[in-house]
Amino acid sequence: MLELSAVSSGYHGLEILHEVSVSVRTGEIVAIVGANGAGKTTTLRTAVGELKPMSGSVTLFGKPVSAGRSFDAARDGLMLVPENRALFGSLTVRENLTMGTWARNARNGFREQQILELFPILAERQEQRAETLSGGQQQMLAIARALMGAPHILLLDEPSTGLSPKFTWDVFNAVQQVKEQGVGVLIVEQNASQVLSLADRAYVLEAGSVVLEGTAAELAKDPRVQAAYLGA
């Protein structure tokens, strides 16, 4: 279980997150919704140790996640698919996937075969260099790469950005399958209506603070959420 308790965090001494508490258990999907600049990305980056919290604590299965050592978090089964995807551009699709297994150790999880079935286009483009993939293809590769690491907890930062509607569904279906494999998923999404129908629980983040939390179904009915995130 990933747990952020009362985490404050930010950049260059500037506090962006104010005492945010978020938790994800294995086998559940948790969504974070919020406007631009609300601090969603900051939350995820703090969770994996890319950012050092100013106060509060981040723990993964009870063990603290040490800041500056996000690679250790990955090794312990915490994987982030960042907003900018951070693919290995000059490496091939296949090599990107191989690198995904770097921290896998002996964990069970998706097999390469399964992942390629999930993302058939990647199977076709195995020898293509990642930087020449289209935007959407890159997004798929980024998710696939993270899955190769057999994470216990998977963090997704706006995975549907730039994806076609069909593929957004495909990705969400994949997320569902990932969850069924026992992985905990923390997903940040603009596409609130879709993500709330997918998630078990959700948080609403505004200006660096959690303003609402609850089951996804409850939140989807909340008028404030409907106005801000579900409207046209």
Place this chain on the structure above:
Amino acid sequence: SGSAVSQSGGGASSSAAGGEIVIGALHPATGAYAADGQQMNNGAQMAVNAVNAAGGIKSLGGAKLKLATADTKGEPETGSSEATRLIQSGAVALIGTYQSAVSTNVAAVAERNKVPFVMDVSNADDILTKGYTYSFRLQPNASTMGSLGFDALQNIAGDAHKPVKQVAFLYENGAFGSSTLASFKSKAKAAGVKLDPVIGYDAASVSDMTTQIQQVSASGADVLAVAGYYRDGVLVAQAVNTVKPKLNAVFGVANGAFDQPQFVKDAPNGGDGYFNANYAIDRSNPDALALAKDYQAKYGETMRTSAAESYDAVKLVADAIDRAQSKDPAKVRDAIASTSYKPMAANKGPVHFNDKGENTNAGLIATQILDAKIQQVYPAAGAETKPVYPAPISK
């Protein structure tokens, strides 16, 4: 190595007013030419010690000499600013600097500050063609070495009844190599000796000379003359050993390698038979041999000619101060201009400066490596042994 050297430079600034007389020595103590630079500082220090031990400058009441050394790092602008510093801290005269580019700068500083500058080693002709009146040179300049070198070669070959017919000339394509080539060439032309092929190379970057030696071999030349520095000299020897051209001699013209003790260790076959016509310690002069021995004892390595030149430069300046009976640089300059100092380096007679500041008696000797020893073989007057010509170089 060289550790005992430069402390003496300390505190030069305080000395101007006191009884000590400061002579500034500018040499490359670091960088690619540090080996010579450090030796030259040692040589200069030995001269200072000798003068002081003999009672200092007599005409000034036994005033003691003091050497202020400065590391030029082989950079002309450092040479220039260090020269300025030495002059400001009271140096009566400067000596140096081993590299022509640095000397060019120091000569300008000396001229404008009206402080005499005696070049121990610096061969570019150019430095003294500017009408400078405060700069002097002990060492033969590059073109003198070219022409004297040719004479040496022709005489040695002639004495062995195998007159030179065709010379292949290999030179580093910088100022030194080029001016040596020019004067060698005009002498050769006058003597009716064919100069072919003439091959230049970049001493700083060359890393293999086999092709050049193959060219020499293909040309049918009977002598290979080489004007270059140490590292490239070793490369020449390696290539000669590899290609084995049919040559009567490999003949260095002011070569930086062929008369170095280290060359005997570094070159294939110990560089056996290699000639070099170069400015050198005068082996026929017992004082010079004694000096070299002292040096060996004191610093644990063989004294290089460059160190002897520095020694001479300091002694010459000391003598001039004595005769000038003054620490005034202008008076010292006049005394230097009328010197007749007898140097440790091979010379045709006492040092005599012409109005350009060149030592008209600057001379050179030829050495040959025989039995792993560098032996003076020319001129016959001071020779330690007879030259072996044709030399056994392509065994």
Place this chain on the structure above:
Amino acid sequence: MTTTKPAPPSAPPSAVVHRATRSFSALAPQRTRHTLLTTAAVLAAAIIWAGVSAGSGTVLIQALVTGILTGGIYSLIAMGLTLIYGVLHIINFANGAMVGLAMYLTLTFVDGTGGMHPYIALIVVVPAMLALGAVLQAILLNPVMRAPLQVQLLITIGIALAVENILLLVYGPNPRSVALPGNRAVKIFGAAVELSRIYALVGAMILVAVLWLVLQKTRTGTAVRAVSANPEGARLVGINIKRIYVLTFAIGTAAAGAAGVLIAPFSTIEPTAGSIFNLTAFVVVVLGGMGNVPGALVGGFVVGLTEQLGALIMPGQSSLLAVFIVFLVVLFARPTGVFGRAS
């Protein structure tokens, strides 16, 4: 070390075509064939011209053979440089100094063991240089890995100055040498060649093969390339990138060390003995495509041959002039190096 700063934002968006992308990946066959054909044609013309200028077949063959052999030496020296640039984006100005240091270590080894074969020094020198490289990266360079190119360049300039002068301090300024037992000249098509230089060429080839295999075929090698491609992504999949940086700089330094050992027998060993190759090594690296290990071998041959043939074609000029002209032409014609891939 913990960081309070965020990871650097992703690199800025690129121009349409990435010339600066390092090219570890497979070669684009068509472009490469085209390039090879052009290269072959230019080479043939240069050979004929040089042959005519030289007027002697032996000289020409000697130039070609020497060109290949010196080219091997150059690529040997450039190998560490290209690796370090490819992964760390550091223009390692200290590469030459490291080669020089390795020569002195070889010397010390040979002297200290009472004249053992210098190549045996590899067993000692390579690990020593590996360790040194690791330490330098860990202490001096890792703290500034996010800083721009010139910051790291300056640190390597500082390292070079320090190493050279420490050598001067410890070993003194006099040139030294080590002898290679059994070194002698052999004839190849009438060209005379020292065995030691052939060994160096063979060493260069083995080194290329080893480095290439490691980078392309091993998991760690792929990780090295992954770090080079996107450090943030590498961290996120669990790679400790600082460790990879250290590893890479260590390997690069060890490669310089191996080069130093192999060329020591035919070099004059001075504090600056390695640095004189700096210029040439830069050229080799760029010609081969920065970060492209096999490319460095090709780049070395190009430089070696250009130098030799250039000396025959333009006697009296510095042979480096020809090298730099070829270099500029190639840079403009094939900006990712003769062997690099145009993305």
Place this chain on the structure above:
Amino acid sequence: MNNRTFAPRTVLQERTDPVVDAVAPKGAGRTTVGNRVPWDYIVLVAIIVFGATLPFVATVSTMAIAMRVLVFAIMGIGWNIMSGFGGMFSFGHAAYFGIGAYSTALLLVRFEISPWIGMLAGMAIAALAGMGLSYLALRYKLQGAYYAMATFAFAEVLRLFAFGNGPLHRQTGFTIPVRVEESFWMFQFKANSPWYYWIGLIMVAAAMLVSIVFVRSKTGRYTMAVRDDDVAAAALGLNALRYRLTAVAVSAAVTAMAGTLYVQYYMFIDPSLAFGPSVSNDAIITAVVGGTGTIWGPLVGAVVMGPLSDLTTAFLRNPPQWLAPLAGHDGVDIILYAIVLIAVVILLPKGIYGTIRGKVTKR
């Protein structure tokens, strides 16, 4: 081309930080072009006035060091214009320095033409050469280290060309003839005359002025936009090539000025002094130690790095007790210099001025 994610392009600034005075970080009081007190100009005038008094207080050997500082400063300022503000990493600034030096020397020595004219000629030639090279390089999309290497090679080609060229006196180079009379027109004064320093100071001031005006100008802003993202700039109608070439030309011309000052003061130039790699390194060291992409960085860098080697040498000439065993060993001063250089760069990767300014404007 959807590869924003990758694009390992070399940028000369750390991206998260503002680099130019005109660009302050969030929340900070902003100095913006044209609407506040022109501090840059005021500071510049103060520096000149203050700096001009140095010859009255300093010893002659200090002045020799001060001259080096001035030469470094001009080179660093020049380098910073194209590499700091323009984002094109020049690893061969010696080319422009050397062109300035050689133009001056050649015209003076062979044709007795005033160094001032030589300087203008040198600046023009350097600007043209820089533009020519950069046109080719940029046309072929050389970036980052590749561009750096092209400039490096260019400087080397010039060095080797001068090295083998008769009319340029090959390796011997040029020596400026010593004149009997002092002369402004011929830029020659008696040894140790403060005029060298004052003229050099004016050159530095001119270089600074060019730098400030450039950064504050529209062209300067466009140049920085192109540096940050050339494709985006082009999509907004900016001719990226034009602004890059402008930056190169200005940078080269400024740097050429340093060549003139060098030649007239030291009275000697040869191929390695003019075009050698260490000259390029000096320009880079000056700018980086001071702070790349900042207006005042190169000046600070010159003041720090110019005297450093003399300081380490002097320090070891009379070392403190605990260092005494090291004294007298040649090379220790250089090792010390190297250590200081490395330490400064590691501790202050944004340069001395860059770091201080970052700290000050943070709150």
Place this chain on the structure above:
Amino acid sequence: MTVLEIHGLSKHFHGLKALSNVDLTVEEGEIVGIIGANGAGKTTLFNCVTGAFPPDSGSVSLDGKDITGMSMHRLAGAGLARTFQLMRPFSTMTVVENAMVPAMHQHHLSAADARDRAMDAIAMVGIETWANDVSGSLPAGVLKRLELARVLALEPRVLLLDEVLAGLVPAERTPVLDLLERLRHERGVTMVFIEHIMAAVRRLSDRVVMMDQGEVIASGDVDAVLSDPHVVEIYLGKEYDRA
């Protein structure tokens, strides 16, 4: 009047056909939506039109003048502007300075005037709170809108928008959509936009073009295209109706 005419445009990358024989005509004041699966070639189409790289074959004309392969900055000067799917801010500059660049350059404004115009553009897209932040460290959604603000400051006649709504929450999308409609009505700006958000496609487009594997496979009225079974199958997905 026809503003933009694309004829027979093709482009391939190492044997991969990214565009083949694409034809597209855009009338003045029209808003055309481009949809298509990821990798269909939409961005490549923009790239070829705006001179980011030359097409292999085919032609593009603006106002009847051939502009094929014309450089990007000249096209921008001629009034054809684009945004980037993957944002490209001038990262050392603040948001307002980013927008000042085109304002100064295109319209020769003084710095002060340019700042005013830039502020207007920034306000229009709703990111004025970030105006003085350095753009290198902005959240993605702000950068998206900065892309838009910059081209607004340029005041082009023809605007190519590459997924400007991606990364915005619905509440943030609405003002942008309003803005785009206003631009058309008030300034008569012609627009071609790539978008995966169907609500926006429906609201904005006069006409929709569906691309697949480098080809235009359907074109016409929004509802017609979006209900085309083939489009549903390959692009919208079976679940689309469910949403």
